[in-house]
Structure formats: C-alpha cells, structure tokens
Amino acid sequence: MATAFRPGRTSVLARAGLLLIILGLSACKGSTGPGGKPDAKQDKGPEAVPVEVAHVERRSISASYNGTAPLEARAQAQVVAKTSGIALKVLADVGQHVAAGQTLVVIDRDRALLQEAQAEAQVRKLEANYNRATQLAAQKMVSANDVDQLRFDLDNARATLRMAKLELAYGNVAAPISGVVASRDIKPGNFVQINTPIFTIVDTSRLEATLNAPEREIEKLKPGQAVELTVDPLPGRTFNGRVDRVAPVVDAGSGTFRVVCAFNADGGLQPGMFGRIRINYDQRADALVIPRTALLEDGGDPAVFVVRNGKAARATLKLGYDDGPWVEVRDGLKQGEPVVVAGKAALRDGSAVKVLEGSASPAQAAR
Template structure:
C-alpha cells in the first residue's frame, strides 16, 4: 500500500511541473515586454566645418612714455622765476626755472681775477726762466697753479649755468614741484616731464604665442578712455628670454600718437594677429570637454553619442581649430553634454535652428 501511494505522488508531481514552468515563463515574458525603453536625451548639435582662422593674442597694458624724466636742480638756491607750467610743451634746453645766481656769479668773478693774475705771472716767469733767473721748480709750480685756476673758472661758469633748470628733451611738463621763492636743494626734483610722441605698451605674452611675434607686426590698439577709436601700433621689440616664473615673454609695442589724443597711464587693449590658417577644421568652443588627460567632444552618429578625443590648434572668437580627431561634416554636441555618456540615445536639435527641427540621422 505504501509503495502504491508513493508512486501516485510522483506521478502527480511530474504532471504539475510543466504547469508551473509555463506560468513562470509567461510572467517573465510579460515583465520583459513591460520594461520601458530609455528616453532620448535632447542635445544641440553643430556641424564641423572648414574655414580660415586667424590666431590672435589679446592683452591689456598701461601706456608708458618711452622718454620720461624727473628734472632735478644740480645746485641749491632760491627759485626766482618759473618758465613752464603743467601740461605745457617745452623744447630741449628751454628754461623751466631760474635760481638765485648772485653767489655763483661772485665766485666766477673771483676765479677769473685770480686766473688773470696767474696769466701775468706766467708770462713774466717765462721770460725769467729763459734767462735762467728763476729756478725750474718755481717756473713749473706757476704753470700748475695756472692750470688749476683755469679749471676753477670752468667749474664756476658751469655752476652759474646750472642756476637755470632746463628741459633735457622735447616733451610735456607732467608735474611742477616747485614754487617761486622756494629754496631748492641740490638734486631736488623740480619738474616731471614726458615725451608724449613716443608711447609704448608692454605685454607679457605666453611663450607659445611669442614664438610667432616679430618686430614690425601690426597691432590693433584701443584705449578704454577713447571708445570707438583705434590707433596705429606695431611690435617694436621682443625679449630674447622667457621669464621662467611666469612662462611669458616681454613684448614692447610702439603706439603712434601723432593725433596727440593719447597720454601715458591710459589703460589699453591690444590685439595682435600673428598667424592665419586657410581651410582649417573648425568647431565651436562650446563643444569641448576637458578631461584630465585629453580634450574630447561628443559626436552624434545614428542618434547616439560617441566621445572622440581631439587635438586642438588655434582659437579665435567662438571657434577652435581641430588638428586631429574630426572631419568636416560631422556633428558635434554643443549643448547638453553634461547628461551624456558613451552610447547615449540623443534627440539632436541643430544649433540656431527652430526647436521643432529635429535632425534624423
């Protein structure tokens, strides 16, 4: 009896097993059918194009005068009169201020009187020495005294001439530091002046860009104080060394101020075009993804995003040159890259196109 019951139980189990397997398969198929498909990520794309690109370096600088000086008084004295004011153009050698010269005039007359006495003494000693009536050492001592007095007269005349403070070159008085009646000390600054005709701007240019900059290249120069105006300028000097601390090279730009509108100290903007590439492969800079090791972009192919590493060249405005990695006609993602991964489904909208214009690829 027990054996018959056991056999019956086995038969019932075998019959139930296909029924259970069929139910599980049906449930699995239903679950797979109900799984939602991943939604396409909307992105904005732009085509890779070919065109000309001009490499430029833009920088700022403060305009400087090539020739500027602090005019000092080489002697001390009371200022008797002034010959120039701030903002006035002066010529080289023009008197800017006169000092009290009375004391120096007296010293000059004293030295000249003594010189005349020694000249007469020298003439008399010359006759006596020829007749061997005076010793050689007396004769030579008088000659030495005469030369010393001549030097003293020259020095007194020079000191008298220094009672007039004069302009060392043509330029504009930028500051007057003295007043009439003021006691001016030796080497005290009386005026400050600059030559506005020779203005310079100094730029610190990255080493890579500096290699293409040469003297004589034209520069687009503008000053914030004079909006809408540009002035002729060109590179005058390029430093032969690279600053190891900053990795930059000093560039001196000569600015033409024939219009007399510019002044030292103006905040300036300079733009130097140093190279031009025709038929370059170009993409918008907004397409770039910067990684730790390389720079890459997302390219859309068959409505899927593919990350492509690129090697870049020059930048200009909104575009950047691609040296390796892309060909003209490809579509790169310029907006929405943050939500993408390799192989993401995308819904591509053409840049600057209506929102409903979906690219089908």
C-alpha cells in the same frame, strides 16, 4: 483514508483563479488603444533632444599669446636743480609739452656772477705774469722753476673760471628729456635746494607694456611681431603695436621671461592704463575650424557632438591653434559636418536629436 470535501477551500481557489484572469484581461486592454489598436505611446522611443548646430568650415586662424599689463611711459625723468638759490622765473606747468634742453626755471645768479668776475680777473693777472716770466726766462733772469709754478697757477685759475661759468649756467634749470610735465613742485620766489626734484617729465610719445610670458613661449615670441591692445577706458577700440624687446633668459624663480611691447601714444592712450595684449606669432590661411562653444566641458579629451543620421555621436578631436571664438581641428572632423553648439548638455552618445531650424551660423555660434 479519503480526504473529506471542504467547500470553503474550493471557493477560495476559484476566486483566486478568477482574479488572475481579470488582471490578465486588464493588462491586455491597457496595451491597446481605441478599437483594439496598439497604443502609439507605448511603442514610441525617447523624445529627440532639440539642438542647434554649426557646420565645420575653413577659414584663416592665428596663433597668439594673450596677456595683461599696465602701460608705462618709455622714459620718465625727475628734474633737479644743480645749485641753490631763489627761483626768479618758473617757465613750465603741468600738462605742458617741453623739449630737451628747454629752460624750466631761472634761479638767482648774482653771487655766481661775482665769482665768475673774480675768476676772470685772476686768470688775466696770471696770464700777464706768466707771459712776463717767459720773456725774462729767455734772458736767464727767471728760473725755470718759477716759470713752471706760474704756469701751474694759471692752469688752476682757468679751471676755477670754468667752474664759475658752470655754476652760473646752473641757474637755468633745463629739461633733460622731451615730454609732458607730469608734476611741478616749485613756484616763483621759492628757495631751490640743490639736488631737490622740482619737476617730473614723462615722455608719452611711445608707451610700453611688459609681459611676463611663460618659458614655453620663448621660441614663439620675437621682436617685431604684431601686437593688438585693448583698454577698458576706450571700449570698442583696438590699438596696434609691435614687440620691441624680448629678454633672452628665463627667470629661474618665476619661470617667465620679459616681453616688452611698444605702442604709439595716440588715440587717447595714457600711461597707467591697464591693457589686454594679444601677440600674433603665426597664421594659417586655410584651417579647419569649429566654434569654441561646440567643445564639451566634461573634463575629458577635447570632443564635440556631431549629428549623424539624426543622432548625436561623440567625436574626440585633436586641436590646433586657438583664436578667440574659433578653435582649429587637426583631426576628428570633416568640413561641412554639423556639430552641436547649443543643447549639448542634455545629450549622450547616441541620443536622438532634432536640429532646430535657423540654427546659428558658424560666425554667430562662435560669438
């Protein structure tokens, strides 16, 4: 049975075909520019990422250990009185430099003088008795036991005299070390108690800083190595010193060992200042280096982006010494290759790059 002709269905199919033809023509027009030429924007690839580069170069580089520690005086002593009495004179004040053995306080010694006089009189008396007994013993008029007893008494009296003289000498309180008076706790007229601190003296001629270095550095840090010191109160200045002592054992609890660095107390350095310390233990005169700013911070192996043929290529590195703004490259780069120091965050391996004119020099990039 023949199908009946349906004019409505034919018109719908015709309209759908016409719509497809129109869309196809529109797509063709969209891919061309004025005059029927292809649109340059459609064929153009991703835009090049602007970057700054520094070139791999050779320079001297040092291996160092860095740490922080407060500065301390090499020697400090509390001055105590070895006797009691009234302070007649106080001969030093805070900030004054004193020499070892210099008298700082004079204590009243009237009683000690009397004790010394008594002891001298007793010695003279016993010396006379002993000499007389010795003569009589030669004549068999005094027994040997009596002579021995007089000799013992005389020795005891002489010891008492020495004690009296020592007690008298304690009236002059002297500085045990050379240095600067840091504190004074006595005034003229005060009563001085025995064994009570009355002065504090600090030897500021040399200062020390003690580092607790990790055990992995024990073969690298040795006495005599050069040390550089900076302190916040004296910005822009570097002070030179030496490693004075190194502990030969590692503390089992902390896994560290003590490294004592010594500095001359000049240029304004004072005990108590907090110092940043750098110990240089090795140096390479002709190392291949890059600025630290070129290293990628993605948590992977050490790497940089190198510009090759207008594109960024990721290069994995084997690093050597680390010297402030510079890092030594042991493998992975060649001298003169440009490494990206600015703009690397937007790069991927193979990204097109545009090197900006006037890129930072290696020295500037390292800052």
